Amino acid sequence: MKKVIVALLGVTLLCGCVSTHDDVLGTQNSQVATRNYQSRTFDTGDKQMVLRSVISTMQDLGFIIERADETLGTVSGTSYTYDSKLTVSVRSSGKKQTLVRANAQAGLNEIASPVAYQNFFNALSQSLFLDAHMVE
Amino acid sequence: MKKFLVICLCVLGLAGCVSYDNYYMLDENYLARRQMETARFETNDETTILTASAGVLQDLGFTLDETETKLGLITAYKNREAGSTAGKAAIILLAAMNGTQAVYDTEQKIYTTLVTTKSRESKGFNVRISFARIIWNNMHESRIEKIEDAKIYQDFFDKLSQSLFLTAHSI
Numbered sequence: 001m002k003k004v005i006v007a008l009l010g011v012t013l014l015c016g017c018v019s020t021h022d023d024v025l026g027t028q029n030s031q032v033a034t035r036n037y038q039s040r041t042f043d044t045g046d047k048q049m050v051l052r053s054v055i056s057t058m059q060d061l062g063f064i065i066e067r068a069d070e071t072l073g074t075v076s077g078t079s080y081t082y083d084s085k086l087t088v089s090v091r092s093s094g095k096k097q098t099l100v101r102a103n104a105q106a107g108l109n110e111i112a113s114p115v116a117y118q119n120f121f122n123a124l125s126q127s128l129f130l131d132a133h134m135v136e
Numbered sequence: 137m138k139k140f141l142v143i144c145l146c147v148l149g150l151a152g153c154v155s156y157d158n159y160y161m162l163d164e165n166y167l168a169r170r171q172m173e174t175a176r177f178e179t180n181d182e183t184t185i186l187t188a189s190a191g192v193l194q195d196l197g198f199t200l201d202e203t204e205t206k207l208g209l210i211t212a213y214k215n216r217e218a219g220s221t222a223g224k225a226a227i228i229l230l231a232a233m234n235g236t237q238a239v240y241d242t243e244q245k246i247y248t249t250l251v252t253t254k255s256r257e258s259k260g261f262n263v264r265i266s267f268a269r270i271i272w273n274n275m276h277e278s279r280i281e282k283i284e285d286a287k288i289y290q291d292f293f294d295k296l297s298q299s300l301f302l303t304a305h306s307i
Contacts, residue, residue, distance in 0.1 A: 052251065056264070
């Protein structure tokens with residue numbers, strides 16, 4: 001039985017061995033799958049409006065905005081509520097559509113949960129609707 | 137011993153499972169918060185609003201961190217002492233009387249994000265500002281607080297209003 005425990009501990013230790021290559025270039029899912037759940041297309045050609053709505057959504061979710069660049073279409077922020085960092089990029093996809101991509105990490109882990117991104121895009125959809133139809 | 141092994145395997149299995157499914161969900165107060173954080177100014181000159189906003193933030197002692205005028209964005213922060221000296225003295229005294237370690241706030245970093253957007257329904261621009269702070273205590277522990285005191289937001293918009301010579305309308 002001692003041998004089994006030693007083997008178990010050996011396996012546990014091996015589980016912790018990750019190469020530098022995996023640290024730098026590794027992801028939990030394939031690039032295609034990751035890109036798929038991290039991206040959404042919205043039916044508007046107004047990239048600037050989408051970018052401003054991304055900032056509004058991140059404010060709604062309690063993010064502190066750290067960087068934004070209109071030319072690159074990127075916004076980055078930190079949430080201390082979720083202990084996570086989020087980068088969102090926005091680019092035109094044809095004249096009538098805009099592609100939004102988000103990627104996040106929580107603490108020392110990549111967020112690879114499609115549901116978390118779905119939650120973010122749901123919030124963004126509401127914000128886009130609010131920004132377009134804000135009742136004042 | 138079998139039970140021990142089963143528990144070990146369960147712990148190993150659970151170690152890799154962290155759920156992020158509840159991340160990035162809007163809470164029920166987000167619309168009220170958005171309203172509290174936003175005011176509308178009747179001018180179509182966004183640059184003037186941003187310049188005045190930067191000026192008011194500087195008046196309040198903030199260091200401007202990031203600006204992107206094409207998106208109407210200003211972020212700023214300031215570091216300040218947390219808690220009053222009298223409050224800390226009282227906590228230290230109480231802890232000494234109870235023979236416990238005194239824990240009190242020492243430092244805070246206040247962050248702000250300001251964004252302007254063109255109003256769709258009315259004339260002018262909406263200005264939205266949000267404040268949050270990280271507070272550290274003497275045990276080097278930190279906590280984050282969203283600042284949700286409506287008066288702070290109202291006072292900020294009053295100052296911006298005075299700087300712009302325009303009335304701040306609520307949305």
